[in-house]
Amino acid sequence: MCLLLLYRWYRQSQILENTTDKYVFITGCDSGFGNKLAKQLDNRGMKVLAACLTNTGASELKKECSSRLQTVMLDVADSQSVSSAAKWVTSIVADKGLWGLVNNAGILIPMAPNEWLTRADFRKVLDVNLLGMVDVTINLLPLIRKSQGRIVNVSSIAGRVTLCGGGYCLSKYGVEAFSDSLRRELKPFGVKVSIINPDFFRTSILISEVIKARVTDIWKKTASEPKKCLWGKVLSTILWIC
Amino acid sequence: MCLLLLYRWYRQSQILENTTDKYVFITGCDSGFGNKLAKQLDNRGMKVLAACLTNTGASELKKECSSRLQTVMLDVADSQSVSSAAKWVTSIVADKGLWGLVNNAGILIPMAPNEWLTRADFRKVLDVNLLGMVDVTINLLPLIRKSQGRIVNVSSIAGRVTLCGGGYCLSKYGVEAFSDSLRRELKPFGVKVSIINPDFFRTSILISEVIKARVTDIWKKTASEPKKCLWGKVLSTILWIC
Numbered sequence: 001m002c003l004l005l006l007y008r009w010y011r012q013s014q015i016l017e018n019t020t021d022k023y024v025f026i027t028g029c030d031s032g033f034g035n036k037l038a039k040q041l042d043n044r045g046m047k048v049l050a051a052c053l054t055n056t057g058a059s060e061l062k063k064e065c066s067s068r069l070q071t072v073m074l075d076v077a078d079s080q081s082v083s084s085a086a087k088w089v090t091s092i093v094a095d096k097g098l099w100g101l102v103n104n105a106g107i108l109i110p111m112a113p114n115e116w117l118t119r120a121d122f123r124k125v126l127d128v129n130l131l132g133m134v135d136v137t138i139n140l141l142p143l144i145r146k147s148q149g150r151i152v153n154v155s156s157i158a159g160r161v162t163l164c165g166g167g168y169c170l171s172k173y174g175v176e177a178f179s180d181s182l183r184r185e186l187k188p189f190g191v192k193v194s195i196i197n198p199d200f201f202r203t204s205i206l207i208s209e210v211i212k213a214r215v216t217d218i219w220k221k222t223a224s225e226p227k228k229c230l231w232g233k234v235l236s237t238i239l240w241i242c
Numbered sequence: 243m244c245l246l247l248l249y250r251w252y253r254q255s256q257i258l259e260n261t262t263d264k265y266v267f268i269t270g271c272d273s274g275f276g277n278k279l280a281k282q283l284d285n286r287g288m289k290v291l292a293a294c295l296t297n298t299g300a301s302e303l304k305k306e307c308s309s310r311l312q313t314v315m316l317d318v319a320d321s322q323s324v325s326s327a328a329k330w331v332t333s334i335v336a337d338k339g340l341w342g343l344v345n346n347a348g349i350l351i352p353m354a355p356n357e358w359l360t361r362a363d364f365r366k367v368l369d370v371n372l373l374g375m376v377d378v379t380i381n382l383l384p385l386i387r388k389s390q391g392r393i394v395n396v397s398s399i400a401g402r403v404t405l406c407g408g409g410y411c412l413s414k415y416g417v418e419a420f421s422d423s424l425r426r427e428l429k430p431f432g433v434k435v436s437i438i439n440p441d442f443f444r445t446s447i448l449i450s451e452v453i454k455a456r457v458t459d460i461w462k463k464t465a466s467e468p469k470k471c472l473w474g475k476v477l478s479t480i481l482w483i484c
Contacts, residue, residue, distance in 0.1 A: 079361050113427050114420070119321050119377040126368060130412065135361040162422040169373065169423060170416040177415040178356070180404040185355050 001063035020045040022147075023093045027076055027136060028105030030057025032051055033154060033198070039100060042069045051076075051105070074150055076105045076132025077124075086139035097147030103133040104154045111166040112218045121218075125167030130174040137182065153179045157199040262287040267336045269378060269448070270347030271377075272299025275396060279344060284311045291331055293318075295345070318374025319349045319366075328381035339389030343382050345375040346396045353408040354460045363460075367409030372416040379424065390432035395421045399441040403466055 016022075024041055029050035035057075038050045042065040051074035052058035066176040072093065074085040086161060099220040107130045110121040132152060144151060158164070159172030176195065183193035258264075266283055270276040271292035277299075280292045284307040293298035293316035316327045331340060338363040352363040375395060382405045386393060388426065401408070401414030419435065425435035 019345050043272050082361075114376070114379065114424055115380060115383050115427070118372055120379070122373055126416075127371070131326075131361055131364055131368070134356070134364050134412075138357060138359065138361070141357050155466075162419045162426075165427060169419040173415040173419040174368075174412040177404045177411040181407050182356055182410060184404075185357070185407060 003156065007075055020047070021050060021096075022099035023047045023089075023096065023178055024100035024102065025044070025049040025051065025089055025098055025140065025232075026102040026104055027051045027132075027191055028053070028062055028076060029071070030054055032104075034102070034104040035061060038069065039065060047090065053105070074105075074136075076136055077127040079135060080127075082132070082135045082139055089140060090143060095146075097145075097149065098140055098143035099147050099149040100152070101137065101144055102152045102154070103136055105129075105132060105170075106154065106156075107170050109166070110218060111164050111168055112215050114165040116218050122167040122170065126171050126174070129168070129171035130178070133175060134178060141186075144191055145186070145189050150192040150194065151182065151186075152194045153193070155179070155195045155197050159197060161193075163199075163216055198218050260314070262289075263338075263340035264287060265289045265291060265331075265338065266342035267291045267293065267331055267340055267382065268346055269293045269316060269343040269374075272296055274346075274461055276344070276346040279302060279346070280311065282420035284308055291334065293327055294465050295347070316347075316378075318378055319369040321377060324336045324374070324377045324381055324465075328378075331382060335385055339387075339391065340382055341389050341391040342381065342394070343386055344394045344396070345378055347371075347374060347414075348396065348398075351408075351429065352460060353406050353410055354457050356407040358460050359408055364412065368413050368416070370422070371410070371413035373414070375417060376420060379420075379471040383425070383428075386433055387428070387431050392434040392436065393421075393424065393428075393445060395435070395437045397421070397439050399439050401437075401439060 024046055026034050026038050026041075026048065029038045030052045034050075038061060042048045045068075048065070049056070049071055050061055050070045050071045051073060052061065052071055053073070055073070058073065062069065062071060063238055072085050072088050073081070075081045079152045107125055111116055112125065129158050137151060137153075147216045153175055154183075155175045156168075158169045160174075162169045179193055179195045245470055266288055268276050268280050268283075268290065271280045272294045276292070280290050280303060287310075290307070290311045292300070292303055292313045294303065294309055294313055295315070297315070300315065302441045304311065304313060314327050314330050315323070349367055352359055352366065379393060379395075385391075395417055397417045398410075398414045400411045401418045404411045404415075421435055421437045428435055469471045
């Protein structure tokens, strides 16, 4: 009986109170994890501030959620866009602060053997997955500290194991480093920083047709010399994607 | 006697032959590891192609080495500069290929608690330490494959453990990912990829006066609100640097 009460007390202590008062800002809500999370938290009564890359994504999400959920256009690769989204959040949460930030926005492609790619291809992925996350976090930190909130950074299994060429793994390794550094820095302020390392979930990031088309595109652009040498790799890459 | 012969045979097999025929390209030869390595390899009779960021660095190095050593101006953060350095290497090594590439160029600052920094501060470090390495490697890969050479990427202990805020650890985590991916990709072509993870060596990257001045500079630029909250951290940061 005593154990049962202890167990019930423990379970109760794990349930978050006053969820309806809390603001959560989520990036990349057009599809995938961000989209699902926005709907779930809205369903639980939280005040969701959903950042979307496209108007279509935002209006689709609004249709499926309550009027509590608000959306904003955000391209995390663009510093101006991040800055104006942060101002929008500040104007909404005011003195209450931001209870949660979920850095979810990310891209996978261009992805191919490293030699087929250019510096610009690597930069493109790093700009979204790593610098985008850094920028959003730095801009919203004063609001998060105000409410002793929490930050959840969506990393990947590719943040621990290098699975493919291109900028994706590099960016996710960077996410691990950034989150760890941030976690220790914000502990004295009562802010928790967590990471999530999903593996192969069927979100839109893994639509094989899109990846195949992009790899084929990169392959065509690759100069002839590496092409000959890396010929054997084409098959293995295609097989890996399939 | 048999064991002794076996030992001698093993030792002999580990010694590189025909070193005088081999070309090695090293980035960041103005100071630190790159500078030392260029001198050492030149001393052993290898054909060193030393990339320097400054004219002073290049001329100082030339003074201390034989006429075999050749220098080139290279800013790894600039794609144009990387491309023209690669053309210079191609014109020298011709059909012989490049036996070794040492990606050593790197910077540490801006380094400070993450909240004091901007996206541009993170980008600056990533541009040199990570994208610079990627760019140099991709540009020189055809030459390295030609001679079944090797690539040595200088990472850091900060590529395994997050020691400070700012872009440095993020970039070095990325170096680990890039090197691992490259290592597996190039194995079928007989190219070896290695990393080195130095810890706190007294190279110019760790001149404490420079770091202190830069941290103070960033501190002054930081907006007043985070300043108040992060006040306690100043001391710990300064202590850490000292």
